[in-house]
Amino acid sequence: MKPTKLNETKLQETKLKETKTKETTKPPAVLSDIKARRALARKHIEEGAVTAGYAAERETVIQLLNEALATELVCVLRYKRHYFMATGIHATSVAAEFLEHANQEMQHADSLAKRIVELRGEPNFNPAGLAERSHAEYIEGSSLKDMIKENLIAERVAIESYREMIAYLLDKDPTTQRLLKEILAKEEEHADELSSLLVGMKD
Ligand SMILES: [Fe+2]
Numbered sequence: 001m002k003p004t005k006l007n008e009t010k011l012q013e014t015k016l017k018e019t020k021t022k023e024t025t026k027p028p029a030v031l032s033d034i035k036a037r038r039a040l041a042r043k044h045i046e047e048g049a050v051t052a053g054y055a056a057e058r059e060t061v062i063q064l065l066n067e068a069l070a071t072e073l074v075c076v077l078r079y080k081r082h083y084f085m086a087t088g089i090h091a092t093s094v095a096a097e098f099l100e101h102a103n104q105e106m107q108h109a110d111s112l113a114k115r116i117v118e119l120r121g122e123p124n125f126n127p128a129g130l131a132e133r134s135h136a137e138y139i140e141g142s143s144l145k146d147m148i149k150e151n152l153i154a155e156r157v158a159i160e161s162y163r164e165m166i167a168y169l170l171d172k173d174p175t176t177q178r179l180l181k182e183i184l185a186k187e188e189e190h191a192d193e194l195s196s197l198l199v200g201m202k203d
Pocket residue numbers: 072075104105108183187
């Protein structure tokens with residue numbers, strides 16, 4: 001079809017509209033004003049990783065992380081005790097599992113302490129009151145089955161605590177939340193391994 005004068009005018013109008021739309025439609029502002037953000041970052045430089053946009057209740061988060069730290073430390077101690085005791089009763093494969101868990105709980109403790117410092121808090125490693133601060137208990141257990149059971153119970157306690165902490169944080173502190181989710185996944189793995197060990201085990 002040959003372009004008529006009317007068609008041409010319409011075409012020009014449409015092009016003009018498109019250009020105007022391109023000029024006026026800016027992408028939505030995802031980030032706050034960069035100048036204001038830089039000024040705030042400079043002002044509170046001593047607060048390190050904690051910036052003005054930190055939406056969580058910092059003191060509460062630090063307290064929760066310290067309770068999680070105590071829980072991990074108690075778990076290290078319990079797993080270590082069980083590792084040496086299980087080695088003594090010639091349960092090599094179970095002992096190896098206990099040792100692996102002890103080492104992983106220590107890594108969790110380290111990550112939690114690191115995050116506490118990033119949030120300008122102080123990690124509490126004080127042995128006085130450690131058992132009270134911990135969510136999980138230190139129970140020695142007399143038989144191998146007892147030890148596995150106690151560890152499984154402690155893992156289940158830790159799983160619930162981490163779930164609650166993650167829910168509490170919502171999206172207010174994504175870094176802490178990510179760390180807690182990683183630890184939670186590991187605790188679930190531990191619980192699963194322990195319950196597999198229990199299957200078919202005599203009293
Ligand atoms: Fe852990």
